[in-house]
Amino acid sequence: MTIPVDIAALGARAAAMIEQLGAISSAPDTLTRFFLTPEHRRAADLVTRWMGEAGFAVSEDALGTVRGAWHPAGPDAPRLLIGSHIDTVANAGKYDGALGVILGILAVEAVARSGLLPAYGIDVLAFGDEEGTRFPTTLSSSAACAGVFAPASLQARDGDGISLREALRAYGKNPDDIAASAYDPSRVLAYVEAHIEQGPVLEAEGVPLGVVTAIAGASRLSVTVTGEAGHAGTVPMRLRRDALSGAAEMALAVERIARAGTDGMVATVGRVHVEPGSVNVIPSRVVFTVDLRSASDASRRAALTRFEADAHRIAEQRGLGVVISAFHEVATVPCYRDIQRRLGEAVASLGQRAPLLPSGAGHDGQAMAKLCPVGMLFVRCAGGISHNPAEYASPEDMGMAAAALIRFIERFQQPPSDGGTSGAQT
Template sequence: MSVPLDIAALGARAAAMIEELGAISESPDHLTRFFLTPQHRRAADLVATWMREAGLDVSEDALGTVRGHWHPAGPGAPRLLIGSHIDTVAEAGKYDGAMGVVLGILALGIIKKAGLSRPYGIDVLAFGDEEGTRFPTTLSASAAVAGIFAPASLAMRDADGVSYRDALIAYGKNPDDIPAAAYDPNKVIAYVEAHIEQGPVLEADGEPLGVVTAIAGASRLSITVTGEAGHAGTVPMRMRHDALLGAAEMALAAEKIAKADRHGMVATVGRMHIDPGSINVIPSRVVFTLDLRSGSDVSRREALERFEREAHRIADLRGLGVVISAFHEVATVPCYRDLQLRLRNAVADLGHPAPSMPSGAGHDGQAMSKLCPVGMLFVRCRGGISHNPAEYASPDDMGLAAAALVRFIERFQLPQLTDATGGVLT
């Protein structure tokens, strides 16, 4: 028998919680809430209050991850994890991360109130370092939960020169306790996260919810193009070695490669520095970045090889030099097929198809995939806008997402989970 659901009420409550959490910021003029700051402390305390109100037991680990526990089968039973993050970028929107925490609390509160018994436990997790905005690291809180925290991170410093270690101690934590934050992989069934899409696809398709197939892998390159400076008025076009025009053609080549891909590839040139940077001098040197993301590691590697060939071809034709170096590489994280199917069926129960789609943004699921199977539910966001104060998800859509999590939990037993390649995990 299905738990009765008031989707409108769930959505209204989610919206109210989002507003309350969004008011916790270092500035009254915008939302900025960094890891291990006084604002993080206040947000974590508010989340813990909500968890207790939902009837959950609450704990907090050595990196400040707030955990709400419901263990009807006893503390030794395996558990399902649901979560997201409560840290933000600078001048952020209110929904990125926070919404997933709120929806997890609401869904589990409904399940517990209905008296539904499960042969496993459920923990709702509120991570604190997904964005990597304070220290030059990211996903460290979820990495600790997954048992892959890098101790070298503790030496990293923020813009004020405060080390990660000292910030933890000031937050009231003992860095020596970090290993105890890790879950036993033999006791974890899966990790599921609800998140705003951070893109325009669901809105364009007229659908409130989507199911994520994979968290895209990413490669970041630095490309240096060298040419020859010359007078802008005296060097004929046919005799120029213009580094900027070569770099521009390489950027267009990256765009063409991405558009031809079948795995949702995106290519972005986000930075470009031009020397000597004078209005009347032909550019002699350009350094630009390329961010390449895809739902397939194979296609991403092939695209990188194609881009390198194209860049050298363009440089040769224009009499330029080019040096390409990679400075960031993250593998694709496939979402598990059974979790995708179960999430899609949960949404279908509410009368919606939940299209399949990749995630081009990074998420805590990337770290959690080292611990257990992961699944993600996307929620439509207005205009596809994220990391921006204009970020918005409607109460109706959030209510549907909370309801979908309830239906997902209702049907979730202790299954065999099939991974993205068809292999079976027990």
């Protein structure tokens, strides 16, 4: 069965819903919506209303994830999960996360009203803690669904000293119920998420949609470079042990490594602290961060090894000390090949080309991959801008994405072509 799709109408509805959800903020002139706040509650209530109007059975779990269930084959049938998040960063754009929830609602509503009765059910999920902006945690909502929530996270505190446990209780949830939020992996087929690209590739390619190959792994390092302070006017250049000059050379080294890397590798030096920080004193100590990402764990580890060697070489040549410590490590999450293929075919059926590309940003799929196979559909965004009020996806592109999800759902009943992990057979 091929469901008729009106791309313009789907896009117009998505745009209107984006504006409604984007108006829910803790700040009058910007969009800021943190996890387990009154604004999160209002956003969850709006999503609940939309899901109910679409004909879904709606529930909410112990981490506040709103779940809209459409189960034409009965409650015991296996499920396809479609979702994203409704929390934001501070001074955010309207599309990051919210678009994926809205597109899931629109696509499943269209399928349900078409009369198509697949042999599986679909749950549309609206997570609440993807950004990690309120607590020093992230992906706690999707981790609970995946059955990998870390109980120690309940002790994490926000800037006001409120713990996650306390915030959940204030939100009306019982932290003791978190374990019951987990899906049974034997009854979940896959998790699929539509999301703005948050990068410029699709716009450069001139296409509205792309298929994600992997969610990049990330390593974050703290690099401390030590030298010797001295008078800026009296120490000759050849005799200096300038920690900042050494750190700058190391920063250029990691940039060079990333530029020569593969698998969409990127590297960023985002924070630099200089001591003593005086205009007329040679820097004696510099601490800087490195964020290195790649869609291949092997290439990322090799790049880290090269950087460490380069940093020690630079330090030795300049008479400096250097200490490198890792403080964050997330493995690459490959997207399931068969889901990539099906998403590509769904886009092709609409007369569009969908390039394959990695995601350099993190997503709920990283947690959900511990439950089931995952896949992602990227939607073109203007200028590749995200986490910014200028974030924008056109109604035409959003409508195309909704239509692609409808086509994907139509085709999902067929068995996968490449086997797979537990829960992958459909």
